[in-house]
Amino acid sequence: GENVEQHPSTLSVQEGDSAVIKCTYSDSASNYFPWYKQELGKRPQLIIDIRSNVGEKKDQRIAVTLNKTAKHFSLHITETQPEDSAVYFCAAVASGGSYIPTFGRGTSLIVHP
Amino acid sequence: DTEVTQTPKHLVMGMTNKKSLKCEQHMGHRAMYWYKQKAKKPPELMFVYSYEKLSINESVPSRFSPECPNSSLLNLHLHALQPEDSALYLCASSRLAGDETQYFGPGTRLLVL
Numbered sequence: 001g002e003n004v005e006q007h008p009s010t011l012s013v014q015e016g017d018s019a020v021i022k023c024t025y026s027d028s029a030s031n032y033f034p035w036y037k038q039e040l041g042k043r044p045q046l047i048i049d050i051r052s053n054v055g056e057k058k059d060q061r062i063a064v065t066l067n068k069t070a071k072h073f074s075l076h077i078t079e080t081q082p083e084d085s086a087v088y089f090c091a092a093v094a095s096g097g098s099y100i101p102t103f104g105r106g107t108s109l110i111v112h113p
Numbered sequence: 114d115t116e117v118t119q120t121p122k123h124l125v126m127g128m129t130n131k132k133s134l135k136c137e138q139h140m141g142h143r144a145m146y147w148y149k150q151k152a153k154k155p156p157e158l159m160f161v162y163s164y165e166k167l168s169i170n171e172s173v174p175s176r177f178s179p180e181c182p183n184s185s186l187l188n189l190h191l192h193a194l195q196p197e198d199s200a201l202y203l204c205a206s207s208r209l210a211g212d213e214t215q216y217f218g219p220g221t222r223l224l225v226l
Contacts, residue, residue, distance in 0.1 A: 034214060043203065043217040044156065089155050095211060100169065103155035 002027040004092050006104025014112050019080050021107045023090035024072040030092040033073045034101070035064060039086045047088075048075070080111045117218035119204050125224045128194060134221045136187040136204030144210035145187040147179060148203040150220070156203055162187060163210040194225045 003026040013019050023033075031052035036044035050057045050064045050073065057064050061080075066073040077084055090104040117138045126132050136145065144163050148156035161169035162181040176198075178190040187204055201220045207213040 032213075036217075043219045045217070046214055049214060087153070093211075100158055100161070100171075101215065106153065106155055108153075 002030060002092055002094060002102040004090060004102045004104045006090050006107060008107060009105065010108045010110070012110045012112065013080055015080060015082060017080055017111075019075075019077045019084070019109055019111075021075045021088055021090070021109070022072060023074070023092075023104050024070075025092040025102070026071065027092065027094055027102075028068075028071065029094040030102075031095050032093040033064070033066060034091050034093070035075050036089045036091070037086045038089065038106075044089060077109075080109075082111050082113050085109055085111045117204055117206050117216050119202075119218035119221050121221055122219065123222050123224075125226065126191065126194065127226055128196075130194075131190070131192045133191065134189040134202055134204075134223075136189075136218055137185055138206040138216075138218075139185055140206065140208075140216070141184075142206035142208050142216075143184060144207045144213070145181065146205040146207075146215065147177075147187070147189050148205060148217075149198075150201045150203055156217075160189075161210060168210060191223075194223075196225050199223055199225045 006023045034049040037047045038044040061078045063076040087106045089106050091101040093101045120135045147159040150156045159173045160179045165181045176193050180188040203220045204218040205215040207215045
């Protein structure tokens with residue numbers, strides 16, 4: 001089955017800095033990679049996603065890159081703000097399989113004002 | 114309506130009680146999911162319904178019983194739970210079961226005494 005590793009488990013940055021969270025996956029059949037942000041006590045919310053036919057996708061301060069050859073994908077947040085503080089989960093989904101998303105263990109991002 | 118709703122928000126139950134969690138979406142999605150999430154951990158998939166039929170049961174104990182009365186509703190019936198079942202129970206939906214974006218409900222925070 002799929003295995004998704006996510007690093008770091010905790011990331012502390014100063015407001016205005018950039019933050020990068022990295023994930024690796026094992027199943028070459030995975031072709032859909034969503035990122036979720038979960039604030040304390042709230043639901044996971046999709047913030048960006050990428051499919052395997054694209055190498056990079058950007059939405060304002062958030063970008064995701066995908067390297068299919070190396071089986072890794074990363075979330076980049078620029079100009080971080082205190083409201084970016086949350087737990088971020090990456091996930092990988094394989095089409096043609098059971099469609100069960102495999103989540104990474106999560107990264108707790110803390111943005112200090 | 115672009116939201117998944119869940120009731121109740123909080124639930125406290127004894128180990129001999131029977132209770133039900135409810136989930137509703139009106140986005141026309143044909144796949145619905147139940148997840149269990151412990152603190153600081155990623156969501157763990159429990160069940161997947163596709164076109165109102167149970168398609169995936171991730172070896173969940175029989176004290177959890179899902180039900181999909183129609184394409185908009187998903188229930189999770191609880192009976193004889195254990196204290197270790199205390200968690201946040203999240204419902205999600207997606208257009209189809211597959212490499213599709215999942216939208217999460219706010220969750221039901223369950224405490225089993």
